[in-house]
Amino acid sequence: HLTAVCDGKVDCQSGEDEIGCPGRFYCNPNETTDWVAQDKVCDHVKDCTNGADECVTCSFGSLSSSDFLIKSKFVVVLTGLFAVLIIVMNLSQIRKCCLMECTTNTKQTERFFLVNLFVHDFLMGLYLLSIVFTAIAIRLKGNYCYVEQAWRSSWVCSAFGVVFSSSAHGSLLTIALMSITRFRACRRVTIHFRKR
Numbered sequence: 001h002l003t004a005v006c007d008g009k010v011d012c013q014s015g016e017d018e019i020g021c022p023g024r025f026y027c028n029p030n031e032t033t034d035w036v037a038q039d040k041v042c043d044h045v046k047d048c049t050n051g052a053d054e055c056v057t058c059s060f061g062s063l064s065s066s067d068f069l070i071k072s073k074f075v076v077v078l079t080g081l082f083a084v085l086i087i088v089m090n091l092s093q094i095r096k097c098c099l100m101e102c103t104t105n106t107k108q109t110e111r112f113f114l115v116n117l118f119v120h121d122f123l124m125g126l127y128l129l130s131i132v133f134t135a136i137a138i139r140l141k142g143n144y145c146y147v148e149q150a151w152r153s154s155w156v157c158s159a160f161g162v163v164f165s166s167s168a169h170g171s172l173l174t175i176a177l178m179s180i181t182r183f184r185a186c187r188r189v190t191i192h193f194r195k196r
Contacts, residue, residue, distance in 0.1 A: 027052045055145030068144050069135040069151075080132040086125030090118045109181060116174040123167035130160055 006021035027034040027048030036047040042058035102108040
């Protein structure tokens with residue numbers, strides 16, 4: 001019967017009646033029962049049990065795809081160069097600050113804040129470089145889509161998140177403390193002039 005073809009039930013022993021049906025994406029080319037509607041492909045939701053509907057070279061813009069953690073080789077190279085530059089510059093500045101002679105409280109406070117900023121920016125450089133190395137490793141390994149879930153739930157990805165968070169929040173906290181210190185210093189000067 002023609003009505004039994006592509007009706008969602010396997011009627012033939014070989015499953016031929018459910019092979020190559022229009023509007024279907026087959027999650028596994030060797031099976032006829034594991035499929036999703038074509039409009040479910042590349043919708044950012046893994047509907048197939050193996051995630052194949054999101055791993056068919058879906059393109060989600062110029063930066064990401066189902067194949068790569070970072071799609072653009074240019075962005076990978078540029079990010080890597082910036083990461084190395086950030087690391088080298090901040091290490092140089094940390095060294096310079098540590099060698100700086102501080103004879104007053106103001107100079108000691110200034111050095112404390114500068115070293116904190118440079119350390120947190122250095123951590124951001126490490127984070128960026130780590131992401132670049134990971135993107136390259138995954139690119140060499142094969143299709144990112146099939147390892148995405150394992151990668152996102154790995155301790156390495158979590159560690160990268162901690163480094164990123166420490167860097168970003170540490171920089172913001174240091175800048176906030178600098179603002180508070182500056183405000184208190186200005187207030188002291190204002191009070192001192194009012195007393196005169």
